[in-house]
Structures are given as structure tokens and as C-alpha cells.
Amino acid sequence: MKQMQYAGALSRLIGELARLPGIGSKTAQRLAFYLLNAPPEVAVRLADAIREAREKVRRCSLCGNLTDVDPCPVCTNQNRNNGIICVVQDPRDVVAIEKYRGFKGVYHVLHGALSPLAGVGPEELNIKSLLARLAGGRVQEVILATNPDVEGDATALYLARLIKPLGIKVTRLARGLPVGAHLEYADEVTLGRAIEGRREIE
């Protein structure tokens, strides 16, 4: 363990940074030295931001998106159409679609996609609260905006079979998205085309 040679507190900081995904031991050292050499407020602000995010950020009890007020600002926004729910896998997908600006419905965040190999079944996803929202009878359309890959398609098919019997229109984003891509990296124009060209699942 190379970092054991550093002072205890420095060694611990390097160790904690190296636990982060994609951060190796050299990068962890570089970041630790940066935090020690930068003005003190840089390190304090980062430490505070980590604690504050852990304490304040939670899932919206309606849509499941990450928020620090519950329900989240999208769910309580009077200018949004509660009759159209866009179902996505990840909070980052909400941000990607919001950049398009053309969608005025609301969201539902699954926090993942069905993946039997990874042990992710319907119970692991935020699906029950979606069905509870649909039971109110006011929703006209559910847009299944899961990723256009195997897990995302399987999740969309699973949800479509649950939702269509309720008499609600179920659509999937048009295949303007490159197959195998991740929604979060799509540009606004491509996303806009995909939302405008959405088609009903037969």
C-alpha cells in the first residue's frame, strides 16, 4: 500500500478518494494534494456539499426523481400536464429530456431497468408507485423512455403489458435514437425528434 507512507490523515483521504468509481490510486493522490494545496474553502465547500447532498437529497414520493423538496418541483408545477407521464430509468435522463424543452408532461424515474442477469427484477424498480399514479384515472398517456438497449426494451415491454390493460395509451420514443446508445448522452435535437415521433405500442 503506497499511500500508507503518507501522514495518517492524508493517507485516509487518498484511500477514501480511491474508493470512488473510476478514480485510481494516482488520481486519488493528485486530488488529495490538490485539496490540501487549494485555498481552504475549496476543501470545506466540497466536504459540506457531500454532507448536504446526503442529508437533503431524497426521492420524490410521487415520481421518484431526486429532489430536496418533496414532492419535487416538476410534480408540483401547475404548468405541467399531469396527464402525460414520461418513464425514465435515471434522474440524468430527466435532465436530458428537460434540455429539449418541448416536453410539458411529468416524469417517473424507475432507478434502473429490468436485468435478470444482474438480479434486477420488477421489485427492485420504482414500479409500484407508477401503478399507483395510474390508478387515479387521470393519466392519458405513458411515454416509455427507457434506454433503447436490451434492458430498456425489456423494461418497456414489461411496463406496456401492465399499463395497456388499464386503457391508457402507451408510447415508446421513436427509433431516432441510435440503438445501444444511452439516452443521457443524446443531443437535444435527436431527443426532440424521438419524442415528437413517439409511437403507440400495439
Add this chain to the structure above:
Amino acid sequence: MKQMQYAGALSRLIGELARLPGIGSKTAQRLAFYLLNAPPEVAVRLADAIREAREKVRRCSLCGNLTDVDPCPVCTNQNRNNGIICVVQDPRDVVAIEKYRGFKGVYHVLHGALSPLAGVGPEELNIKSLLARLAGGRVQEVILATNPDVEGDATALYLARLIKPLGIKVTRLARGLPVGAHLEYADEVTLGRAIEGRREIE
């Protein structure tokens, strides 16, 4: 600003992470989501480690290396030879040389190298306290282990001219190190050869 769409506390965390060197906005998002989704103690331990390192880690008043006890454990170690001082640019270089295990002297950390273009002159480096240590008359040899590049060579030459008139042997690591490389990335064998083959500056 994409992250403005996230909840306030999450957006601030992404912003603080994105200030770190080499961390772009996508990586900052990925790290922030990791910290939110990991067990709470992961985030708490990282935040604590940052604060603790800022509070406890300081420069050793003798050698300038980073430490949380002053003087540092190397300077107070009775088994080390205080008569041989190895001068390095960076605390990471101390760790690299300690891995070789064959060096039993002590260190002096300059925290940089002379670089007129970057505005780094002798006043910006930890040189005065080196001369104070040498004034005691007990030091037989100073090994100048600055990086084998332009700034490191210039710094070594500058120090050699200051130290040789004191009647102290001044050596430079052998050119077993690839020119232009950084000492911190050298392997133990190469570093060992360079230390063993060190030669006096004429």
C-alpha cells in the same frame, strides 16, 4: 448549465466535484450519483477525510514534508542518518524513494522547482530552512533528487552553488532516470540504481 436542473444540493455537489482538476462535468455527475447511492458511511467518511486532512496535515517544520505530527516521523526516527539529506520537489517523491527502502538518510521537500516562466523563484521554495539545517555543521552530504528535467536540473544547479561553499558533499541522482520523466512514476529498481550511482557535482 446542465446541472442547474438537478435539485439544489445535488447541483452544488456536482459543481464542487467539477472544480477538481481533471474532473469534467460528466465525471462529476457520475461521482455525485455514486455518493448519493452508496451506503451513507461512504459519503460521510469522504467528507470527514477531506476536513480532517485540511485540519491536521501540515508541513514538517524541519523537512517540509506533509505530516500530521511535527516534526514528522522521518525527522524524529533515531534509525535514520541525519547526516545525509535527500532534497526532493514534492511529498510524492519521498513516498517513491521510501519504496526503494535502501535510503536511510532524511529528506527535505522543496514544494516545487525553480521556474522563472511560472514565476517560481528561490523565495517560493522551501530553501531557507534547508540552509538552516545545513548551518548546524552535522550534514555530510546533500543528495539533490529533483526531477531530471529543465526545472529540476536548474534547481539542483542553483542549490549546488549555495551548498558546496559550505564544504558539504553535493550529489545528484545518476542519469539512470529517463530524461524528462517525473520521479514519482519511476519504479523502485530504477530509483535504486539512480541512488546507488549518484555522483558528486564538480
